[in-house]
Amino acid sequence: MHEMSIIESLLDAVRAELVKYPGAQVTVVRVRVGALRLVVPDVMESCYAAATLGTPLEGSRLELEAVAATARCPQCQREFAVQEQWFECPKCQAVGGELLTGQELDLMNIELEETGAVATA
Numbered sequence: 001m002h003e004m005s006i007i008e009s010l011l012d013a014v015r016a017e018l019v020k021y022p023g024a025q026v027t028v029v030r031v032r033v034g035a036l037r038l039v040v041p042d043v044m045e046s047c048y049a050a051a052t053l054g055t056p057l058e059g060s061r062l063e064l065e066a067v068a069a070t071a072r073c074p075q076c077q078r079e080f081a082v083q084e085q086w087f088e089c090p091k092c093q094a095v096g097g098e099l100l101t102g103q104e105l106d107l108m109n110i111e112l113e114e115t116g117a118v119a120t121a
């Protein structure tokens with residue numbers, strides 16, 4: 001279950017950010033996840049709940065924003081949606097497109113009780 005290792009690294013990033021806000025209570029953690037990460041949102045959420053149990057983050061919510069996978073054709077430069085990780089240009093059928101999006105795993109922001117959202121770098 002690779003979701004758990006993803007959650008662990010996200011939580012490291014969250015904790016590093018929270019060092020600046022001692023005593024803050026987290027309500028929501030927002031994350032952008034690319035389609036090629038192949039995570040199951042339900043599994044991510046239950047892993048998050050399990051990993052935060054008994055920690056200061058217990059009771060906070062994980063919100064996922066899905067990012068579709070796109071690539072750019074090496075020949076005609078067309079940008080296209082990647083289907084099933086097959087990088088074939090729909091216009092000229094060239095393969096080996098350059099991946100533009102789909103690998104994201106970015107901590108977007110952390111919402112704290114009362115003090116509002118905290119933008120992360």
Ligand SMILES: [Zn+2]
Binds near residue numbers: 073078091092094
């Ligand atoms: Zn093309």
